[in-house]
Amino acid sequence: MSAAAAGKTGRWPWIWPAVALVMALPSLGVGGFAGSSWLWVPVVVALVGTVLAAVHHAEVVAERVGEPFGTLVLAVAVTVIEVALIVSLMLADDTPNMALPRDTVYAAVMIIITGMVGLCLFAGSLQHGEQQFQLHGVSAALATLAALAVFTLVLPNHTTSTPGPSFSPSQLGFVASVSLVLYIAFVNVQTVRNRHYFLDEGDTTDDCTPPPPRPARQPMGWTLLALVVALVGVVLLAKSLAPGITAVLDSVGAPEAATGVFIAALVLLPESLAAFRAARANRLQTSLNLSIGSALASIGLTIPVVAVLALSMGWTLELGLGAREVELLWLSLLVCTLSLGTGRTTLLHGAVHLVIFGVFLFTTIVP
Numbered sequence: 001m002s003a004a005a006a007g008k009t010g011r012w013p014w015i016w017p018a019v020a021l022v023m024a025l026p027s028l029g030v031g032g033f034a035g036s037s038w039l040w041v042p043v044v045v046a047l048v049g050t051v052l053a054a055v056h057h058a059e060v061v062a063e064r065v066g067e068p069f070g071t072l073v074l075a076v077a078v079t080v081i082e083v084a085l086i087v088s089l090m091l092a093d094d095t096p097n098m099a100l101p102r103d104t105v106y107a108a109v110m111i112i113i114t115g116m117v118g119l120c121l122f123a124g125s126l127q128h129g130e131q132q133f134q135l136h137g138v139s140a141a142l143a144t145l146a147a148l149a150v151f152t153l154v155l156p157n158h159t160t161s162t163p164g165p166s167f168s169p170s171q172l173g174f175v176a177s178v179s180l181v182l183y184i185a186f187v188n189v190q191t192v193r194n195r196h197y198f199l200d201e202g203d204t205t206d207d208c209t210p211p212p213p214r215p216a217r218q219p220m221g222w223t224l225l226a227l228v229v230a231l232v233g234v235v236l237l238a239k240s241l242a243p244g245i246t247a248v249l250d251s252v253g254a255p256e257a258a259t260g261v262f263i264a265a266l267v268l269l270p271e272s273l274a275a276f277r278a279a280r281a282n283r284l285q286t287s288l289n290l291s292i293g294s295a296l297a298s299i300g301l302t303i304p305v306v307a308v309l310a311l312s313m314g315w316t317l318e319l320g321l322g323a324r325e326v327e328l329l330w331l332s333l334l335v336c337t338l339s340l341g342t343g344r345t346t347l348l349h350g351a352v353h354l355v356i357f358g359v360f361l362f363t364t365i366v367p
Helices: 003-023 040-065 069-090 100-128 135-158 169-193 220-251 257-280 284-300 302-313 323-339 347-365
Strands: none
Touching: 003 040, 003 220, 040 069, 040 220, 040 257, 069 100, 069 169, 069 220, 069 257, 069 284, 069 302, 100 135, 100 257, 100 284, 100 302, 100 323, 100 347, 135 169, 135 284, 135 323, 169 284, 169 302, 220 257, 257 284, 257 347, 284 302, 323 347
């Protein structure tokens, strides 16, 4: 990579965190334009840019510290972003929305296993025909995802300790602990014990071939500082943006579940772009690693963090899905298991996933 290209790549991740802090000053009581009706559009733009910058810096840190800690650094950064958005929008109204964590996690799972996976399969097959991947790695990821999804989104509907789609405090703590254990176990398998299951064909990560030279990067200390600033900027922007987003959704008559779709789409944007590029480059295994790994982190880390907050604040989270959502979740997991069950994919597999994604979006807006 030329010096000019490296410089071009390296500027925007450093600019957006500073922009975020300036834009978020009204949420700290500095300035007086936080309530202006026109402000939410540039704030959304700044929030998207800062999320992308935070993920970029987290990826740089992850690359330098190596596995398995690199994957955890990236996952923790994304979790901070997701939890900040969830909590900010939960508390935006006078009555906290205790169903928002459920709506966000459900939306993340559906966006990934139907929308993101479907787009990658469709685009990759459109350009390269039939594509292949390692069945062992994808099967392990799907098995873990199915268990996490059922534990957190379906099981609350069938417990009897508390009424409604919620866990008792002890049940919530137990399920949160189990979710975290499953996620850590998967990361260990993916990055240490069986990492060869998750490599693209021809990937030389595990052999002795030296890696290609990389462009010069900023010192580690500056990268960590930029990551922290970006995460703080996301938290502050989410706080200042929450009332505006809630008001806009209310004004158009969108159901409360649409807020969860907004959060999930924003958080998953960086990984979605990377997964799409990998599929187009005929690296479907990498694409699926990014896609399904994002869903696993969304449940395996976000639910434990939100559970700790709920237990400490005395909240009763509504985690159980409605009947319509449960049916769509089961259908999506089944289709994902079938379409990724042979190690080969075609354009038809991608089309089926995208159709289910369309049904999910439509029934969210028009329940």
